[in-house]
Amino acid sequence: MAILRIATLGHPVLRRVADPIPPDQIRSPAVQQLIADMRETMADYDGVGLAAPQVHQSIRLVILEQSGQEMVLINPEITFLTSTAVRSFEGCLSVPEMRAAVDRCAQVRVQALDEQGQPLDFMASDFDAIVVQHECDHLDGVLYVDRCDTRTLAFLPNYRRYGPLDPDFQPSEE
Numbered sequence: 001m002a003i004l005r006i007a008t009l010g011h012p013v014l015r016r017v018a019d020p021i022p023p024d025q026i027r028s029p030a031v032q033q034l035i036a037d038m039r040e041t042m043a044d045y046d047g048v049g050l051a052a053p054q055v056h057q058s059i060r061l062v063i064l065e066q067s068g069q070e071m072v073l074i075n076p077e078i079t080f081l082t083s084t085a086v087r088s089f090e091g092c093l094s095v096p097e098m099r100a101a102v103d104r105c106a107q108v109r110v111q112a113l114d115e116q117g118q119p120l121d122f123m124a125s126d127f128d129a130i131v132v133q134h135e136c137d138h139l140d141g142v143l144y145v146d147r148c149d150t151r152t153l154a155f156l157p158n159y160r161r162y163g164p165l166d167p168d169f170q171p172s173e174e
């Protein structure tokens, strides 16, 4: 196993639309090794999700936590189930040391294949839905900074020091 290098903002691989994995290749040594390495990498960075493009592999594979359980999603499809949005402050290993507010759909349906090629079909709400949408965006070349309220962007030390910025806050002119 190996800890993989993370592609950061500006690397073209993060902006590509990733290729589907043919189902008959899911159990191949190459894909299984990548899954094992991504697992180790995500744990090392203490992340809750990692998409293959973030480790320079432009294929539709993500590893993420759902309700504290790790899952592998291959060729995932997301369906929005509500018009209700949920706002949270997101970060990304590919956009180091930053946070910003992003509004996401509060409940989604996820259809995918697991690491054995078996079909998955489940609902995700709130934090789980946020994680799924963030990771699956990576497969389409989309980063959270594309979707965030840019007025809330903060470097991590400032975020920790001052807390989440209120986008409606008006600085006084004194």
Ligand code: NI
Residues within 6 Å of the ligand: 091, 092, 093, 094, 134, 135, 138
């Ligand atoms: Ni990310």
